[in-house]
Amino acid sequence: MKKFLYTFTFIILLGILFTGAALAQDKLPTDDEVNKVAHNLYCPVCQNTPLDVCPTDACKDWREQIRGMLAEGKTEAQIQQYFVDQFGDRVLAAPPLSTKFNLIIYIIPPLIILAGAIILFRSLKEWTTPKAVEAGSGAARDASEASSQKDSYVTRFEEELKKQK
Amino acid sequence: MIAEFGYGIALVSFLVAVYSVVAAVYGATKKSASLVESSRRGMLLTFPLITIAAGSLIYLLVTNHFEVAFVYEVTSRSMPTYLKITAWWGGQAGSLLFWSWLLAAFASAVTIRKWDRDIEFLPWVVMVCSVTLVFFLGMVVFYENPFTRYWLVNGNVEPHMFQPALATIFTPQDGNGLNPLLRHPGMVIHPPMLYLGFVSYVIPYAFAMAALITGRTDDRWIRLTRRWSLWAWLFLSFGLVLGGRWAYDVLGWGGYWGWDPVEIAAFMPWLTGTAFLHSVMIQEKRGMLKHWNMILVILTYALVIFGTFLTRSGVLSSVHAFANSPIGPLFMAFVSATLIASIALVIYRWPQLRGETEMKSMLSREALFLLNNLLFMSVLVICFWGVMFPLVSELFTGQKVTVGxxxxxxxxxxxxxxxxxxxxxxxxxxxxxxxxxxxxxxxxxxxxxxxxxxxxxxxxxxxxxxxxxxxxxxxxxxxxxxxxxxxxxxxxxxxxxxxxxxxxxxxxxxxxxxxxxxxxxxxxxxxxxxxxxxxxxQTSTQGELAKGDALDISGYSVKYRELASWDDTGKGVNFTRATMDIYKNGIYLGQLHPRIDYYFDSQQNMTIPGNRSTIKDDLYIILVDWQPTTAMGATFKIFVNPLVNWLxxxxxxxxxxxxxxxxxxxxxxxxxxxxxxxxxxxxxxxxx
Amino acid sequence: MTEETSNAKHGVPIWTQVVIWIFVVGLLGLVAFGLRRAQNPQAAIGKPVPDFNLVFYEGYEYNGKKEMKLSDLQGKIVVVNIWASWCKPCEQEAPDLQAAWQIYKDGNDVVFVGVDYVDTPAGANEYLTKFNISFPNAPDLKSNISSILNRQMGVPETYIIDRKGILQNIKIGPFSSVDEIKSMIQSVQ
Structure with a gap:
């Protein structure tokens, strides 16, 4: 419990600190306003946790800091920039494009997917053009015949359905 | 005594597994049926052996043998017995032993059956299973030994397996206790489910390799392992869902899936497994895609090993954790070796794997299944790249990034x-x-x-x-x-x-x-x-409430009634529990109790939401903060999660x-x- | 990704094999390279520490400068202490560190530098005031310094760099006494 007491005295202290700013601004930003900004920032010490739901004491401090910055009239973009300057790009939800290197995270997956799609469609095209049955595929034919037996019902069934229409 | 015994048995099972590998390969190449049979028996022997080793570990866990480092790390006196047992997979060393045990069980189940028609597969299936087992048992025996004990050496406490000269055993008063997050019933069964899924995929892989090595490349291997891959998929899927439910109930952030690297590590083999489930039907029905199915099984196996490692070690969240544990490079070496060997085999057998490649229409079911495979692979590529990118970025630019x-x-x-x-x-x-x-x-x-x-x-x-x-x-x-x-x-x-x-x-x-x-x-x-x-x-709101105040969200009104905080020394937990009155459009619906549990042994908090679940939406309340001295004001975060129950x-x-x-x-x-x-x-x- | 269909009798065409192997080996190589680099950190005991920048907190300075580089301190023993205001063990050692600094500050041979790892300015200010810390302190901007020094376990960690800029000692976790700090510095001298 000591741990909590400690945090709370600290937060109360912070509260007193910010009351000054609040008086000037007339009212403090609400928790929802703070969370809206915090949601798009990631906790720099714990991995992959957005700042708005991170339960650690350190994150509470950061949320209070966001509140303070909002009270000073800073915009969300300014606050984000401040966090990036302080803690690095990892506070952002995705790698920023301001670093050219980060482009590759957006480029490589589409390229690989595209390559896969091209290979697939070329193969499909080749397969759909009728050709002579090659030697060596006999074994496969046997296997597929074995399987077609099991599914004779299904095939028959599908034939039946087609006739129905 | 028990620790030495358990370690000894683990060592023996490691040696037996090594023997099985050697006997299987030698027997197969020399065409010696008796050697192959001997390797099969060796394989079968590993299961009872590892069961005994695991039994020793469980005995140590249940009887508070805190001189054993692993027991000290994952249990404490205040934990109930069933949690002490499940603590077996609550830490790195124990979970590696757990993995080995499951693998031995599955491999035994496979090798115990009649093999008359597929006798040429037998040595190679035994070989692949045993090689995997050797790897995991090797880690247990040489690097992550759950039986290591604390010794007092010249006034310092050091972990050693065997008694160093002039040392006396050191027994801490109480253990660290299992991470409270892992004490939830969901987390008790979630890892074993995932592991069951992971381990079951070793079996189809073993058969695929056997088919490649023997050159018997019809779809016999697929028929033999069809049920395995279905059960594997069942366990993996169920493990993923349980993980989601656990996150929703315990992590207290209003969600079930956070695209965390650890989650993705378990999701990736599921993707290839799902693709395999579909494409394998094409091979069965049409005799096509033999190459592709091989590749999918190999990929799934590689991702399973990769995932096992990631879910335990947190490699990707920190490069350092990876490097400082000796098992990082070993895992890497094992994944590389199996991947390269498997790919080489596929290339070697490529001509024999050629099936009928005839298709009448781009809209036939097989063509659509192929498209389905392409899409699953696309998700895989995105996930894999997303998980790897922080590593790549840190390597080339020195900048840590988050891929969220x-x-x-x-x-x-x-x-x-x-x-x-x-x-x-x-x-x-x-x-x-x-x-x-x-x-x-x-x-x-x-x-x-x-x-x-x-x-x-x-x-x-x-x-x-x-x-x-x-x-x-x-x-x-x-x-x-x-x-x-x-x-x-x-x-x-x-x-x-x-x-x-x-x-x-x-x-x-x-x-x-x-x-x-x-x-x-x-x-x-x-x-x-x-x-x-x-x-x-999803909508959410947060606010600090004095007693009697209410927060309004999406037609709900949530009134803060009271807050109680008490210690439960038997459980070793401090509970802080709020009572909230719930109204919807002015109608009283009942009470919810969000709470925070503080575990003394591990000094960790657990945030348990108060959740009211209907088919239309969930009202999900988290206690964020409270004033401990006055118990007057408290901060709550409230989510309304529409339709989530359908999940x-x-x-x-x-x-x-x-x-x-x-x-x-x-x-x-x-x-x-x-x-x-x-x-x-x-x-x-x-x-x- | 899917089947290659040409040349039924000849297996996989050589160029495809080459592409596949380059891809696989490249991928594995990348991870292996990452491992190697992580195992041989930029700063290791017995090796020179790569240079980094310090921008001191308001109210702190070194020789009248608000900003400096590690390399500016060549010829002196540098004690780099990494801390954070949310870190409880740091509070244990903070008074000892300050007391040790009182011993060394006039000698002009040993320099203490505090590096504040991911923190809020308000938290940092409160912490520094609370423990009356007078040696120069700077935030670890973009976690640059901690990534160079290869933090292993968390905060606090202390690094002792000798007069030639070579890392001589690392203390993981808090110091338990002023004497411990002194003996660690003396071992470098």
């Missing part, structure tokens, strides 16, 4: 939509040939109704166009699938003169995999409703579907062999 949910959501959402569309089309297309015309004719009614549903939703529920596209696809798939059931049952009803329901049940019983698959499709759509609800409509309903149906599909009606291998001998007598007939 927005990246994955944006990248995968269109692909998931594509998969849903395929789910709506593929069941209607026929093997071999389909045309736009036949497909259109089969689909237009469902499409029209789905469109109607979408219009109604547009007018009454939401204007969010992404959600509307999602709802349209969901409706389409459900309708098309339901239509498949209906059409089949009607056709059978007519031809067999049965009543509708017995026709339906016979139809399903006769095509378990197909209709089980359809049930799974529908369950996926129910889950999609939940996911869509969370993604598109869990869908998961249950999913379970039903997959068990239906995988239920052993007849042993497929037996069935085939029987059919081989007495084909006419045993032929399944529609007139049955």
């Amino acid at each position: 949910p927005p990246f994955y959501e944006r990248a995968t959402a269109p692909i998931f939509a594509g998969l849903m569309f395929l789910m709506g089309v593929a069941p209607l297309s026929a093997w071999g040939h389909s045309t736009v015309k036949t497909l259109g004719r089969a689909m237009w009614k469902s499409a029209l109704i789905a469109l109607g549903v979408t219009v109604i939703l547009f007018l009454t529920y939401t204007k969010n166009y992404i959600a509307l596209i999602g709802f349209f696809l969901i409706a389409l798939v459900i309708l098309v699938t339901a239509q498949e059931f209906w059409r089949g049952a009607r056709a059978r009803q007519r031809s067999q003169n049965e009543n509708f329901f017995s026709a339906l049940s016979r139809l399903m019983g006769r095509n378990r995999r197909r209709y089980g698959g359809y049930i799974i499709h529908i369950s996926m759509m129910l889950m999609a409703i939940g996911i869509l609800g969370m993604e598109a409509f 869990w309903v869908g998961s249950l149906l999913f379970l039903v579907g997959i068990i239906f599909a995988a239920w052993p009606d007849r042993d497929p291998a037996e069935e085939i062999s029987r059919r081989g001998i007495t084909q006419s007598a045993n032929q399944p007939s529609a007139a049955d």
Whole structure:
């Protein structure tokens, strides 16, 4: 419990600190306003946790800091920039494009997917053009015949359905 | 005593596994049946051996032997006995032993069966299983030994397996205790489920390798492992869902899936496994895609090993953790070696693997299945790259980055939509040939109704166009699938003169995999409703309340009534529990109790939400903060999670579907062999 | 990704094999490279520490400068202490560190530098005031310094760099006494 007491005295202290700013601004930003900004920032010490739901004491401090910055009239973009300057790009939800290197995270997956799609469609095209049955595929034919037996019902069934229409 | 005994047995099972590898390879190359049989027996022997080793570890865990480092790390006196047992997989060393134990169990189950027709596979299946086992047991024995004890050496406490000179044993008073997050019932069964899934995939891989090595590249290996891959998929899927439920109940951030690297590590083998489940049907039905199925099995195996490592070590969250543990490089070496060997084998056997590559139409079911595979692989590529990128970035730019949910959501959402569309089309297309015309004719009614549903939703529920596209696809798939059931049952009803329901049940019983698959499709759509609800409509608010004050959100009013805090010394927990009155549109609905549990032994908090779940939405309240001195004000965060319950309903149906599909009606291998001998007598007939 | 269909009798064409192997080996190589680099950190005991920048907190300076580089301190023993205001063990050692600094500050031979790892300015200010810390302190901007020094366990960690800029000693976790700090510095001298 000591741990909590400690945090709370600290937060109360912070509260007193910010009351000054609040008086000037007339009212403090609400928790929802703070969370809206915090949601798009990631906790720099714990991995992959957005700042708005991170339960650690350190994150509470950061949320209070966001509140303070909002009270000073800073915009969300300014606050984000401040966090990036302080803690690095990892506070952002995705790698920023301001670093050219980060482009590759957006480029490589589409390229690989595209390559896969091209290979697939070329193969499909080749397969759909009728050709002579090659030697060596006999074994496969046997296997597929074995399987077609099991599914004779299904095939028959599908034939039946087609006739129905 | 027990620690030495357990370690000794672990060492013996390691040696036995090594022997099995050697005997299997030597026996197969020298064509010595007795050596192969000996390797099989060795393989079978590992299971009881590891069971004894694991039994020793469990004994140590349950009896508070805190001089054992692993016991000290994961248990404490205040933990109930069942948690002390499950603490077995609560830490790195224990979970590696757990993995080995599962693998030995599965490998034994496989090798115990009759092998007469497939005797040439036997040594290689034993070899692959044993090599994997050697690797995991080797880690247990040499690097992550759960039996290591604390010794007092010259006044310092050091962990050693055996007594150093002049040292006395050191027994801490109490243990560290299991991480409270791992004490939740969901977390008690979630890791074993994932591991069961992971380990089951070793078996299809072992058979695939056996097929490649022996050159017997027909689809025998696929038939032999068909049920394994279904069960593996069941466990993996169930493990993932349980993980989600656990996150929702315990992590207290209002969600179930955070695209965390650890989650993705478990998701990736699921993706390849799902793709495999579909493409394997093409091989069975059409004799195509033999290469591709091999590649998928290999990929799944590699991702399983990779995932096992990631879920335990946190490699990706910190490069340092990876490097400082000796098992990092070992895992890397093992994954590399198996991957390179497997790929080399596939290339070597490439010509023999060639199947029939004839296809009549780009809209045939096999073509659509291929498209489905492409989409699954696309999600895999995105996930893999997203997980790897922080590592790549730190390597090349020195800058740490986060790849968070927005990246994955944006990248995968269109692909998931594509998969849903395929789910709506593929069941209607026929093997071999389909045309736009036949497909259109089969689909237009469902499409029209789905469109109607979408219009109604547009007018009454939401204007969010992404959600509307999602709802349209969901409706389409459900309708098309339901239509498949209906059409089949009607056709059978007519031809067999049965009543509708017995026709339906016979139809399903006769095509378990197909209709089980359809049930799974529908369950996926129910889950999609939940996911869509969370993604598109989740709302939240947070505020500090004095007693008697209320927070309003989406028609709900949540009033803070009181807060109590007490120590439960028996459990070693401090509970802080709030009582909230819930009103909706002025009507009193009951009370909810969000709380925070503070565990003394591990000095960690657990945030337990108060959750009121209905089919329409969940009201999910988290206690964020409170004033400990006065107990006057407290801060709450409230989420309204629309439709999320459908996710869990869908998961249950999913379970039903997959068990239906995988239920052993007849042993497929037996069935085939029987059919081989007495084909006419045993032929399944529609007139049955 | 899918089947290659040409040349039924000849297996996989050589160029495809080459592409596949380059891809696989490249991928594995990347991870292996990452491992190697992580195992041989930029700063290791007995090796020179790569240079980094310090921008001191308000109210702190070194020789009248608000900003400096590690390399500016060549010829002196540098004690780099990494801390954070949310870190409880740091509070244990903070008074000892300050007391040790009182011993060394006039000698002009040993320099203490506090590096504040991911923190809020308000928290940092409160912490520094609470423990009356007078040696120069700077935030670890973009976690640059901690990534160079290869933090292993968390905060606090202390690094002792000799007069030639070579890392001589690392203390993981808090110091338990002023004497411990002194003996660690003396071992470098």
